[in-house]
Amino acid sequence: LFIDEIHRMSPVIEEILYPAMEDYELDIVIGEGPSARSVKVPVQRFTLIGATTRAGLLTSPLRARFGIVHRLDFYTEIDMLEIVNRSAGILKVPVHESAAEEIAKRSRGTPRVANRFLRRVGG
Structure with a gap:
């Protein structure tokens, strides 16, 4: 669950x-x-x-009541760039490499934020 x-x-x-x-x-x-x-x-x-x-x-x-507590780190900028490029393909949003890099930088290590940016630029 x-x-x-x-x-x-x-x-x-x-x-x-x-x-x-x-x-x-x-x-x-x-x-x-x-x-x-x-x-x-x-x-x-x-x-x-x-x-x-x-x-x-x-x-x-x-x-x-939780047996294990684990803190996850945010994604690195390099990881975010890979996520942005993958998401752009899935969302069918054409994105220039420099734009993908900028989205990756501004996404605060969070794919949800990157996807929101992609949807905005993709119209």
Whole structure:
């Protein structure tokens, strides 16, 4: 399971995920008030990957439940140039090499930003 921008997840969803992450089961409440009952539903073992650029906004309980925390580096300018040229082909946007280099420089190491620039220049 991949959750992008995991720092934006609501506390209610976090609470639902905790038993799934720890015990591979969901705790479902059926009914309301005094007649409500809890049913534990097993879920298949899974790997949860949470992506964020704002790790400091994760709640401590959520952060503590991840076994591995890995920080990824931004792409280098050379890597970005390769990504820009590949994306230009996929998006069918003709791009001069000097323009591709400029896009690669200004993309802050992020392919999403480079693709946005390509779409702008490609019309």
